[in-house]
Amino acid sequence: MKRVKTDVLVIGAGSGGLSVAAGAAQMGADVVLLEGHEMGGDCLNYGCVPSKALIATGKAAYGQKNSARFGVADAGGVVDYAAAKDHVADVIATIAPMDSQERFEGFGINVIREFGTFISETEVQAGDTVITARRIVIATGSSPLVPPIPGLETVPYETNETLFDLREAPEHLLIIGGGPIGMEMAQAHIRMGCAVTVIEGSKALGKDDPELAEVVLSTLKDEGVVIEEDALAAEIRGAAGAIEVEAKDGRVFKGSHLLMAVGRKANTDKLNLEAAKIAPTRNGIEVDDSMRTTNKRVYAIGDVAGGLQFTHVAGYHAGVIIRSMLFGLPSKAKTSHIPWATYTDPELAQVGLTEAQAREQHGKRLEVVRFHYTHNDRAIAERKTKGFIKVMVVRGRPVGASIVGYQAGELINLWALALANKMKMSQIAAMVAPYPTIGEINKRAAGAYFSPRLFESGMVKKVVGFVQRFVP
Incomplete structure (x- = not known):
């Protein structure tokens, strides 16, 4: 077993973790960065970047089909779904070097491609290495939440972590979840020629101002997206190409593919928080205004901190903790300006x-x-x-x-x-x-x-x- 001592240990190489690691290293701290999966985290590989790339494909197709109002004859706007996914992959590959292991090693950071597990209040094991750190930052992000709906375990389904690898266009995409991810993917796919039904247990875009949300929802309906609200999924059945979702009130929705987009869950399973005397919450990890956990040597930032789940929030958290972690200055996170x-x-x-x-x-x-x-x-x-x-x-x-x-x-x-x-x-x-x-x-x-x-x-x-x- 190898042993390493460092000033700052960052667990997770998503947007927040990378910001902390780069900032701390460039300001003179000794930094170790752990990542057991993909450099760049969810945002680069499965979230913000690929979704916006696919949305761009949908916009291009829609623009061709609706150009007559500009004096340009409408065209077919036919989408090659596999080629669209190649476009998504190329966008990811273009951005990836900024988040790469090589770039961060160039900052003098010791990058270890393993998941981290606490074995004490100041020690984390990653593969065959034990790291002792003065300050530890948990930036492990979140993953798609897949609720225990009866029958789901027997039916193939997509999440944002698998959707962008799909090479054949869904004939009829069922989306469970009418939040931002669900509605973005609904519009992208309807514009690429797929039939789309959104199944929402409460109100679509329910966290937004309803007056504004209605403008978006009416537009999506005009484009052909079927939005079923107050449709809590009670059972899922069928097989690939023929999937049925039955709502609690008896409504049944049929489609060829299923996308689960009901929310996110914090990635804490591998951390062994108890060993570090870090208190969890229902949504992640308990933190104070300075993003410190119940173990004052350990910070938690981004999605895993259980607050607003946005890439830019993780980056903001990184700036907050660098101020206190490196300079010993008081620094608190706010949400009113996010x-x-x-x-x-x-x-x-x-x-x-x-x-x-x-x-x-x-x-x-x-x-x-x-x-x-x-x-x-x-x-x-x-x-x-x-x-x-x-x-x-x-x-x-x-x-x-x-x-x-x-x-x-x-x-x-x-x-x-x-x-x-x-x-x-x-x-x-x-x-x-x-x-x-x-x-x-x-x-x-x-x-x-x-x-x-x-x-x-x-x-x-x-x-x-x-x-x-x-x-x-």
Whole structure:
């Protein structure tokens, strides 16, 4: 058995773990990085990257089929499903060198391609190596949650970890789960020529503002996606090519393939947390505001910490713990300024409080301002006028923003900046946006906040009248 001592041990080479390892090593710490599966983690290999690549294929096909409105004859938009998966693989391969073992070894990091298991509060075993570390970071991420639905064990099914290896297009894809992953894959596959039925036990896109979610859901329905809500899966039966899902209320849905997209579970099974005196939770690992576990030498970041499950959150957590771990400075993670997006067409994006949350928290102090894409000249030129923005404002400061529409995931960045830095609406209104851009929507939303104050105010009109009469 080999023994290694290090300053920082990182368990997991996904986005959060890689950020910690690279940052710590480049700042002078001795770092060991463990990864028993794929470098780059879920995001690169099974999540964000391949899903967005497949969505791009769907968009290209849809664009060919719906180009007449631009003066270009509609075309077939026929998709070669295997070639589309080659495109996905090429995108992954293009990005992979940034997350590779060789690159991180170039930073001076000792990369060990084994899973890590705690054997004490300060020691982790990885294969035939025992690592003793002053600080340990658990960044093991999450995996697809597969609920124990009767019959599922006898029926072939896909998850996000297997879907992108499928080479033949599903004739009829059944998707259990109407969250972001389910809806993104539903639209991508309907645009690639597959029939798609989404089976959701509650409400599709139920964690988003329902007014905005309805814009996305109505679009998907118009494109041919069948969305069955309040359809809790009670039994699954059949075989490859002929699968049936029966809901608790007796509805039966038939298809050729099944995708499970009901959520994620934290990867803690291999860690032996008890040996390190680390307390688990139902959703992962118990952490405080500084991302420390109940073992103060050990941090947990990203999905395994049981909070918001987004790649950018893991990266944010990495920055939080590097501050305290390397420099001994106080540093706490917050969630109020964390944005997220669902990459359907139209996109759905959120940061801070939704309207319902803001009303509950701020009551009559809340003002909600809106601006619709139909009033944006670039959106009109691009034929992308479906959607709107809502900004929740309290005493001149935004506390949340919700956007549905073209490039919503890009537009939300400005509001994330505003919330992170406690900016005022006046600062957003002072921005000059180039014309014509979709980004003008943000400035016009800020303008919508001030318009009643300027154009409907009796005092403003009196001041203007006084100046026009008496000031030379």
